[in-house]
Amino acid sequence: MTAFADTAIDSVPRPGLGERLDRYAGRLMVLPAVIILLCFAIFPLIISAYLALSRFALAPGGFTLKFIGLSNFRKLLSGSQQYHFLGTFGAFGPAAWGLVALAAIALLYCMARYLRGGSVTAVGIVGRLIAVSLTMGLVLVSVATLATSGVPGTLVTTLLYVVIGVTVQFLLGLGLALLCAQPIRGRNFFRVLYFVPLMVTPVGIAYTFRMLADMQKGPFAPIVRSFGVGEWSWATEAWSARLMVLVGDTWQWTPFMFIVLLAAIENQPRDQVEAARIDGASSLQIFRDITWPAIAPVAGTVVLIRLIEAFKIIDLPNVLTGGGPGLATESMTLHAFIAWRTQDLGASAAVGYMLLFVSTVVCITFFNFVVRPSRRLES
Amino acid sequence: MSTERRTLRQRLFEPESLDRQAPVPKIATYGLLIFWALIVLIPLYWVLITSFKQSGDVANGPFYIPFVDFTPSLHAWDFMLLQNNTLGPYINSVVAALGSTVVAVVVGALAAYALVRTRLEVKLATVLTFLLLLAATIAAVVSLGVPWPIALGSAVVLFILAVFTLTHRARLALGNRDIEFWIISNRIMPPIVAVLPIYIMFQQLRLLDTQLALVATYAAVNLPIVVWLTRDFFAAIPVDLEESAEIDGASKFRVFFTIALPLVRSGLVATFLLVLILAWNEYLLALFLTNANAQTMPVLVSAQNTTRGPQWWNMSVLIVVMIAPVVAIATVLQKHIARGLLVGAVKG
Numbered sequence A: 001m002t003a004f005a006d007t008a009i010d011s012v013p014r015p016g017l018g019e020r021l022d023r024y025a026g027r028l029m030v031l032p033a034v035i036i037l038l039c040f041a042i043f044p045l046i047i048s049a050y051l052a053l054s055r056f057a058l059a060p061g062g063f064t065l066k067f068i069g070l071s072n073f074r075k076l077l078s079g080s081q082q083y084h085f086l087g088t089f090g091a092f093g094p095a096a097w098g099l100v101a102l103a104a105i106a107l108l109y110c111m112a113r114y115l116r117g118g119s120v121t122a123v124g125i126v127g128r129l130i131a132v133s134l135t136m137g138l139v140l141v142s143v144a145t146l147a148t149s150g151v152p153g154t155l156v157t158t159l160l161y162v163v164i165g166v167t168v169q170f171l172l173g174l175g176l177a178l179l180c181a182q183p184i185r186g187r188n189f190f191r192v193l194y195f196v197p198l199m200v201t202p203v204g205i206a207y208t209f210r211m212l213a214d215m216q217k218g219p220f221a222p223i224v225r226s227f228g229v230g231e232w233s234w235a236t237e238a239w240s241a242r243l244m245v246l247v248g249d250t251w252q253w254t255p256f257m258f259i260v261l262l263a264a265i266e267n268q269p270r271d272q273v274e275a276a277r278i279d280g281a282s283s284l285q286i287f288r289d290i291t292w293p294a295i296a297p298v299a300g301t302v303v304l305i306r307l308i309e310a311f312k313i314i315d316l317p318n319v320l321t322g323g324g325p326g327l328a329t330e331s332m333t334l335h336a337f338i339a340w341r342t343q344d345l346g347a348s349a350a351v352g353y354m355l356l357f358v359s360t361v362v363c364i365t366f367f368n369f370v371v372r373p374s375r376r377l378e379s
Numbered sequence B: 001m002s003t004e005r006r007t008l009r010q011r012l013f014e015p016e017s018l019d020r021q022a023p024v025p026k027i028a029t030y031g032l033l034i035f036w037a038l039i040v041l042i043p044l045y046w047v048l049i050t051s052f053k054q055s056g057d058v059a060n061g062p063f064y065i066p067f068v069d070f071t072p073s074l075h076a077w078d079f080m081l082l083q084n085n086t087l088g089p090y091i092n093s094v095v096a097a098l099g100s101t102v103v104a105v106v107v108g109a110l111a112a113y114a115l116v117r118t119r120l121e122v123k124l125a126t127v128l129t130f131l132l133l134l135a136a137t138i139a140a141v142v143s144l145g146v147p148w149p150i151a152l153g154s155a156v157v158l159f160i161l162a163v164f165t166l167t168h169r170a171r172l173a174l175g176n177r178d179i180e181f182w183i184i185s186n187r188i189m190p191p192i193v194a195v196l197p198i199y200i201m202f203q204q205l206r207l208l209d210t211q212l213a214l215v216a217t218y219a220a221v222n223l224p225i226v227v228w229l230t231r232d233f234f235a236a237i238p239v240d241l242e243e244s245a246e247i248d249g250a251s252k253f254r255v256f257f258t259i260a261l262p263l264v265r266s267g268l269v270a271t272f273l274l275v276l277i278l279a280w281n282e283y284l285l286a287l288f289l290t291n292a293n294a295q296t297m298p299v300l301v302s303a304q305n306t307t308r309g310p311q312w313w314n315m316s317v318l319i320v321v322m323i324a325p326v327v328a329i330a331t332v333l334q335k336h337i338a339r340g341l342l343v344g345a346v347k348g
Helices: A002-011 A017-023 A025-052 A071-078 A094-116 A122-146 A154-180 A187-199 A202-212 A221-226 A238-266 A270-278 A283-310 A315-320 A332-341 A345-378 B008-013 B023-050 B055-059 B075-083 B087-117 B124-143 B148-165 B176-188 B191-204 B211-236 B240-247 B252-263 B265-281 B284-289 B297-302 B312-347
Strands: A054-059 A062-067
Touching: A017 A025, A025 A054, A025 A345, A025 B087, A025 B124, A025 B176, A025 B191, A025 B211, A025 B252, A054 A345, A062 B124, A071 A345, A094 A122, A122 A154, A122 A345, A154 A187, A154 A238, A154 A283, A154 A332, A154 A345, A154 B023, A187 A238, A187 B023, A187 B265, A187 B312, A202 A238, A202 A315, A202 B023, A202 B297, A202 B312, A238 A283, A238 A315, A238 B023, A238 B312, A270 A283, A283 A345, A283 B312, A315 A332, A315 B297, A332 A345, A332 B191, A332 B284, A345 B176, A345 B191, B008 B023, B023 B312, B055 B312, B075 B312, B087 B176, B087 B211, B087 B252, B087 B265, B087 B297, B124 B148, B176 B211, B191 B211, B191 B284, B211 B265, B211 B284, B211 B312, B240 B252, B252 B265, B265 B312, B284 B297, B297 B312
Parallel strands: none
Antiparallel strands: A054 A062
16 A cells, blocks of 8 residues: 555656646736736725715814715715706707607617517626616716706716717728828828827827917917907817817827727738729728728727727816816816815715716627627628 | 820829829828828927927917027026926836836736636635625724724635635636636726725825835736737737647746747737836826825926916926827837737727
């Protein structure tokens, strides 16, 4: 018995420390990343949840935290801060009702198509219900606050930045990428130049655009004055101020769309394009039938990345307008920051959580219903 | 064949050969490209010349061309670089950006490699136990006033006990795809949600307003991007080389550092630059976590809006010195970055 054991040990060398370590190598390699994310994402998220559910007050020698349930959220959605977060609702006209009805019909149609499609799962239904109800809520709030007598709050302002900004940046980036993919001389110069705005710090962009848009001392002042509107200032009107934020954001982020889409266009099957051209296909046909299907998955992913980042906007509105005039340009992150500065930690965390909820649902919905189908298009 | 006459319309609108453009579309293309080039250049040009202006040149302006309608002066440069303490924030920015990028790339690449090349499994019960204990610890510290070392210690003991007894038998487990999704999805979280607790955490550790706090936070924020990009680089290299090295007795770590990493060099460069730029330009976290000591450049720039109104010329100097190095790097390595992003965007 003992002899047998001895020979066994002799013939199969005992695993050394290195080998045993190697068996756990995968886990050890992931561990640092997991620890870092636990410390800086999960742990803060839990504390933030606690802050969002309590009232913070400075007290002699420190501070007190009192658990108050959901009343921070209630304050934002229906209480004293409703005007700030959701906005002031205007009266619904026939056009507004039409828009709401249209959105409702579209959402119901999507839901019905899914239910009749056969492959229905519990997770699918719950996910779709969340997505549909959030979309409907956002449409209602947007329509109500953008109506003539309404004033949009930070939620709608953030949505405006995200939806308009990302759409414009995508279209501009795609257009420029198509132009740069043409067989012309100097395209390398243009592609390097167009890439530059992405490198500039957003705070710097905000100040630069303030200088440029100065109606008295800016470079365009003489032109503006010749139109006789020299006394007017973009910063005093809600829509022109929002437009300025969007212009700065577009200047910075169009290059991102451009650079990735250009790389994707140059990766498309060249022989197919050439064959189509010899057969006499028009540029539009080539784009629709060859280029677009080839770049659709990449397009879906860059828009998703931009969506994720666009929800976090703060630098531009904070420096460009300080959130003004009134609340016109205040994004949700800026709202949370201002609440923090006024020592209202509960409200700040609650706004942060609302932002987290909205952006997560929007991004996951976009991923499931746009990015995934676009990948199937390719294969 | 070559004598075939082309009508004027054909000569203007239809290309002679496939790799050339006809004159009219060509002019339109150039026109649009130059138009956008101007949109890119005008703001940069204006910042550059404003940095050479004095207060009078701005107040009586606008003036457009140095030496023609105003005399450039180095007054603002002298003031910001020699008399004012700009060097401090600049060094802070360099340290925070470089340090955090190195940490994020090393940690992220290790994790991405493990996710691609090894089989990982975490029991769902373990995760739930962990979250439950974490929440309980926080509740105990915050509302019951238990000192945090005691709460943390007992939670760790309980967790280890639970792992070796209860969760061993659980069936449901999370695999590589789930872990990867979790890591990458952390990027969706807006930093404003996490920044208050991070602030409190560093305050407790007495690390508020230090470079270390910035390095750690930036590394954490950018880690998901590194994992997302490098994952695809590792997945794209053939597995044979690594396998034969492993048969020869090399450990996983050795294979990672000596074989896998060198193979994805160019992808790593792209990832490194992208993360470096993000960290270099970061504003919100620096605004919360720094004060006088560890202030970074974006915060310094935004602080130039003084009570006497914005000092445009000083601000422009800061913007120029901030964007010059990244623009230089990006110009040289633009192709790398584009390719790196494309690989990430294709596989997602």
